[in-house]
Amino acid sequence: MNDQNWTRPPFRLAVVGCGAVTEACHLPAALKSSLVEVTALVDPALERAERLTRRFGLRSRVAARLEDVIDLADGVLIATPNHTHFDLARLVLERKLPVLVEKPLTTSYDQALELCRLAETNHTTLAVGFWTRFQPCVRLMKSLLQTGYLGAVRGFHCESGSRGGWSPVSAYNLDAKLAGGGILVVTGTHYLDRILDWFGEPEIVEFRDDSFGGPEANCFGRLRYQGASGPFEGSFLVSKTAGLKNRFFLETERYSCEVTETEPNDIIARPHDHPDLVLRLGSSCLPRAKNADYYQLQLEDFIASARSGKPPLVDGRSGAKSVKLVADLYAHRLQLEEPWMWYRRPGAEPCGLTGGA
Amino acid sequence: MRHETLAIIGASGFVGSALCERLHFEGCWKFLPFIHSSGAAARLARLPLAETPRVLDLLDFDALRATLRDDMIVVNCGRGDNQALSRGFQNLVQAARAAKVRKFIHIGSVAIYGDDPLPASADPSCPVNAQATDYGLVKQRQDELVFRLHAGGVPSYILCPSNIAGPYGLTSVGLVQRFAADPLPLVDEGRYPCNLVHVDNLVEAILTAAASDRGAGRRYFVNELEPISWKRYFDDFSRLLGIRATYLPVSRDAVIASMAPVPVASRGLYEHARIALSGEFRRTLLMMPVLEWLNGRAAAAFEAMPGGWRRSIRRKFERPVRLPKTPAGPSLSDAWVRLQARRPFHSPETLVQELAFKPALTYEKGLELTAQWFRLFGIGAARPGYCHDAFSG
Known part of the structure; x- marks a missing residue:
């Protein structure tokens, strides 16, 4: 405040x-x-x-x-x-x-x-x-990446998923046009915003989702960066049909790092030279609270800015970059393969109609 | 395309979504998906359905009555809390009767036979167990209503799976989580049948019942054609997922003994007085101002007593502190342990004989397709950054 x-x-x-x-x-x-x-x-x-x-x-x-x-x-x-x-x-x-x-x-x-x-x-x-973005671990990670404390980035992977989720009163989430997309927009944008904030704008290697016309329920993407210390790749997986642990893995020259939704104050870091060591990296400059209301922090930041x-x-430019990345990902879209849906295969024998007398 | 319309209640659930996807891609039936809320309808929303999923509250009888028509086959895949399962289901059955729907297909459960089903429950006509769990008792009541609906002129079927596995399924996800945790207790070498049916075979059974013009008014088990032991299932599934499953042997007798209800120790006057004087109890009561005032008066009176009296009263309520032993060995209350203690094989033989049911997938194929779904989440896939503990609780 x-x-x-x-x-x-x-x-x-x-x-x-x-x-x-x-x-x-x-x-x-x-x-x-x-x-x-x-x-x-x-x-x-x-x-x-x-x-x-x-x-x-x-x-x-x-x-x-x-x-x-x-x-x-x-x-x-x-x-x-x-x-x-x-x-x-x-x-x-x-x-x-x-x-x-x-x-x-x-x-x-x-x-x-x-x-x-x-x-x-x-x-x-x-x-x-x-x-x-108001979570201390997210802000700290940006600072550590900027100062090079963690060493050169080697790659990242993030995954986020919940079975179900928001049920908007207007049910606009069932319509891809009204929502501007599916789970990539609803949840994935939080991770894309973080990726843009930490690493800048990526090159899209691959994007797949399971939409057949409506808003997708699952999506997977791979991004590439030409980092200052060499190229690296990252991936993300977002699901609205499986409960995942909502975490961001970052592999750097010196550490394996993890940022999770359940521990918003700290970065969990495992140094490569002591793989059995688990370090909690926190900032003494950022407010730490057990049950911080990030919506309140966001609103007060908005008021301070106003x-x-x-x-x-x-700011708006950050939001615009996220909108652009979402649009670019959808432009690269490929169908997520779902081999478990055997009945989608050409020639799959329709059953059910033949049953009974 | 069939003339009837399948009205799928609980269409956003595990079984309902699998059914809708199959119907959408095969295009052999008209169908209407009904959901409780839009938040859980992600699998349906991604499909370009002819009919958008409609929100329907089973507790709203008038809405149900206005929705159901006489050209519909109602398929009830709904779950939910006890109110939805009881009062909501009762509304659904009444609305189906009033609308004179073409047919009613209900997904039952072998929970009606209790946690330790008798060998006789291998036959679907076996009487239900009055000692079943709360869920089992609710499912018994639902079955009774379905049989009454059938007697009242609406051809009705109860399809009774045991455990439903497959892509998106919580049972399968739970097993993967269990593999990733401690060694899994294996009951009597894992020799009893697992009764795990692939969701697409349950969907096949639903479509078979929907298309059939005979065999109504009965309960049918839905299962793999041959019994698959737990050990085989665990070994096959973990191998496909690239997980090394480890086991701890336990006996069925020990599991059954652990399921016996724990007698509640009778609590005497002293125990009641001790609770009444405990800090926790008083702190809760003190949230009410009048009790806070009374407590202040009582405390003042107690403090005004001579020291010896106070000490004597305190001593009278002192009891030794009892620290329970940390249990050694695996937890037998684990659902995966209790399930393994069930012995009967709930054969789909009657379904095969009466309705000419043919499973859509063999056991091996179903397991392989389930494992392929897990690869999306990095389990069994050689992608960097993924972990076997990807799933949250």
């Missing part, structure tokens, strides 16, 4: 979109923060907004359209179906107001660039909701 913010009146926030992520994450984070006053809740389905005001005992104005309440806000948080981000964010930025947009920033790279240009022209904040004019931790 920025100390200078304490003495100022609360930041008046309008929250657009009253679905699952707002109810579970954004609104609790805003209500816990002493820097924020939620002045408006917006959702085309007014009853959703009204339900949240009742649930959290709020006196915020509710509206079906952002235009009707935007004058009540110092800034806007957008947590709506992905395909609506662009129009809503543009509306806010045109009013020269700061905006925090839930990831992905937009569903197309051109739109993302347009929002970045608008924010820059109007000298206002455009932040993107990649909350995992008030100071300094860029937020995840």
Whole structure:
């Protein structure tokens, strides 16, 4: 939290979109923060907004359209179906107001660039909701890579998976067009954002997913870098059908490192010259908390940026790079082979119709 | 293309998704997938289905009644909590009866025979076990409702698998996790039948029942055609996955003994008083202001007593601290151990005889396809960076 913010009146926030992520994450984070006053809740389905005001005992104005309440806000948080981000964010930025947009920033790279240009022209904040960037281990890893403490990067692999997951109230996740994609966008972008932040923009070697027209449930990709100390490759696997351990392995010249969702404060490092040694690398400069609310840290970072004019931790350009990488990956898309679906093979004998008398 | 429409309840689950994928790619049936929520429907959402999965709450009878039609064959693959399994299922059966659906196919469970099924339960007409687990009792009640629905004029089938394995399946994932953990206890050399059926063979049984015009009103076991022992299954599966399975021998008698209910020790007046005076109990009660006030008064009265009285009262409630021994040997309460202690083979013979069921996959092929799914997650694949412990709990 920025100390200078304490003495100022609360930041008046309008929250657009009253679905699952707002109810579970954004609104609790805003209500816990002493820097924020939620002045408006917006959702085309007014009853959703009204339900949240009742649930959290709020006196915020509710509206079906952002235009009707935007004058009540110092800034806007957008947590709506992905395909609506662009129009809503543009509306806010045109009013020269700061905006925090839930990831992905937009569903197309051109739109993302347009929002970045608008924010820059109007000298206002455009932040993107990649909350995992606020985890100390993620920030520490960037610092260690920049200083070369870990030695040259040899490769990485990350995997993330859960059976099921978010059930957006509008069920837009069942439609690839509305969501801008499948699990790559929903979950994979958190890892892509981290990869972009740590290593920069990659060359795509391979991308496969299991879509047959709808949003993919599983995807796998390989990326290549021409590192300063030699080329290296990395891979990622994201699943919405298998519970995985949600971790990032990094192999460097000196260490095998692991960053996990369950231990957001530390990097687990195994030095190559002492393979039986397990080191926990933590930073004394970054806030460590047992149950930190990263949505709250993200919101307070956004407010600090809006008030100071300094860029937020995840700015629009970062969000745009992520949108571009997603688009590039989909452009390279190959079908994930699923040999266990034997009935997809040409000539597979249809059964079932022949059963019975 | 058949005239009837398959209404698949619980379409986003393990069995429901496998069924929908098969139906989509084969294109022999019209089908409508019904789901509880969109979050778990990832496998369905990726398909360009003619009908988008519809959210349907089994607890909403009116919605169910408005959904079901007389040209439908209802396939119930739904799971969920006890309320969904009990009241939701009751609604589903009533709505099916009211809509006069063409047929009702229900996925039952051998849990109806209890944790230690009798040898007689090798026959699907064997009476159910009144001492079954809570889940088994709920499944018994569901079966009763299905039989009543059949008697009321809706041809109904109960397909009863034991353990369902295959790609995406929690049973298979659980076994891989178990292989990656401690040595696996092997009950009586792993000689009893594993009763693990590949999900595609269960799907085949569903489609066989859907297409059949005879054999309704019965319970059918769905299984591999021949019994496969646990040892064989473990060895074959771990070999395909490239995992070295290690075993610890345990006897079935020891497992059965460990399943006996632990008698609850009777607690006397002293024990009740000791709990009432314990810090934990009082701290909980003190969350209520009136009790906090009373506690303050009682504490003040206690502190006002002469020291000797206080010490005497404290001594009266002192009891020796009992530290339980750390158990030696493998845990027998492990689900993979208990399953191995079941002896009957739930043969699909009746399904074969009555409905001309033919499994879609042989045991070997099913296992091989399951192992191929695991390779996506790096298990059994020679990719760097992957681990055998990829799966979360």
